[in-house]
Amino acid sequence: MAALASxxxxxxxxxxxxxxxxxxxxxxxxxxxxxxxxNDLANLEEDKxxxxxxPLVTGAVGxxxxxxxxxxxxxxxxxxxxxxxxxxxxxxxxAAALGVWYNxxxxxxxxxxxxxxxxxxxxxxxxxMAAAGGASVVLILLFLSSLVANLGRxxxxxxxxxxxxxxxxxxxxxxIVGPQKAVALGAAVTLxxxxxxxxxxxxxxxxxLLFLALGAAATSLSLIYLSLIALRGRLKKYRDGTLAAFxxxxxxxxxxxxxxxx
Numbered sequence: 452m453a454a455l456a457s458x459x460x461x462x463x464x465x466x467x468x469x470x471x472x473x474x475x476x477x478x479x480x481x482x483x484x485x486x487x488x489x490n491d492l493a494n495l496e497e498d499k500x501x502x503x504x505x506p507l508v509t510g511a512v513g514x515x516x517x518x519x520x521x522x523x524x525x526x527x528x529x530x531x532x533x534x535x536x537x538x539x540x541x542x543x544x545x546a547a548a549l550g551v552w553y554n555x556x557x558x559x560x561x562x563x564x565x566x567x568x569x570x571x572x573x574x575x576x577x578x579x580m581a582a583a584g585g586a587s588v589v590l591i592l593l594f595l596s597s598l599v600a601n602l603g604r605x606x607x608x609x610x611x612x613x614x615x616x617x618x619x620x621x622x623x624x625x626x627i628v629g630p631q632k633a634v635a636l637g638a639a640v641t642l643x644x645x646x647x648x649x650x651x652x653x654x655x656x657x658x659x660l661l662f663l664a665l666g667a668a669a670t671s672l673s674l675i676y677l678s679l680i681a682l683r684g685r686l687k688k689y690r691d692g693t694l695a696a697f698x699x700x701x702x703x704x705x706x707x708x709x710x711x712x713x
Contacts, residue, residue: 453575454480456701460579462708463660464587474531475582478543479575481528486550486571488521493554501615525551538581546574561624565609569601589654589663593704596647596667597697600674603641604693610634611686638681641693645671662710666703670696 454476461475491498491507492514498505506512525547532543549557549567557564576594580587609616609623610630616623625633648671655664673696681689 452698452701453483453572455705456575457579457582459701459705459708460576460590460593461583462579462711463663463704464580464583464585464590466579466583467712471535471582474535475539475579478528478531478535478539479578481524481531482543482547482550485521485524485528486547486554488517488524489551490554492517492521494558497615497619497621500618501612535582536584538584539578542574542578542581546571546578559621559623561622561627562606565605565624566602568605569598572601573597589651589658589660592647592651592654593663593667593700596644596651597700599644599647600641600693600697603637603639603644603678604690606637606640607634607681607686607689608637610637611690634681634684634686638678638689641674641681642678645674648674660707662703662706663700666700666706669703670700673699 457475457479458472461472466472491505495507498508502508507514507517529540529543529547532540550571553564553567553571557567573594576590576597580590606624610625610633612623613625613630613633617626623633624636648667652664652667652671655661655667673692677689677692677696680692
């Protein structure tokens with residue numbers, strides 16, 4: 452999904468080089484793979500409680516193998532990003548460094564760690580835009596709406612991991628203030644993201660990006676509903692629903708990118 456987001460953003464921003472598109476997709480995929488593998492390494496103790504079936508916990512994958520996957524993927528992705536130019540490489544390096552720092556330290560810093568995850572998830576749009584060599588108001592608004600919505604989702608997710616994090620000694624927001632207050636804050640932040648989503652809808656419509664405008668509008672309406680059900684304690688439905696809602700906008704962005712090619 453991240454690889455598709457960066458590549459589609461590149462095309463919507465006016466990029467047309469097929470080699471650059473390939474490098475964007477490959478480098479984004481490798482960054483995600485590397486950071487997820489590193490996350491499993493850094494959070495092995497928590498996963499013994501929260502994810503007892505995780506490969507490193509069960510022994511299905513060895514620690515040394517995971518290190519090769521994590522650091523090898525990140526280094527290979529950096530090599531691909533370097534071929535895109537200085538700006539994309541700087542964005543890649545920032546994302547990789549923040550991701551590793553989050554896995555090792557920032558996860559244990561309430562709210563800050565959640566913000567970093569949301570930031571990294573949303574940076575794919577900026578990464579693709581930078582590779583195209585220009586600025587796009589639509590993609591900047593897409594980044595902002597994604598950032599705020601993902602932050603809300605992260606705050607709700609820490610409430611879902613409350614038991615495991617508390618037993619593992621991880622001081623998340625839910626551990627400090629309680630899961631109910633964390634959910635309330637997460638739902639409020641999710642609802643606030645709708646402001647950026649509606650601005651994105653207007654900007655996309657004004658620029659003739661009708662697929663993206665419709666997708667952003669649908670996602671915004673979905674997030675209003677999902678914020679309300681989170682407050683009612685239906686957290687799994689919120690978690691799955693927000694992922695689906697984000698997917699609607701991503702699908703609209705991909706459709707827009709393909710449409711602009713023709």
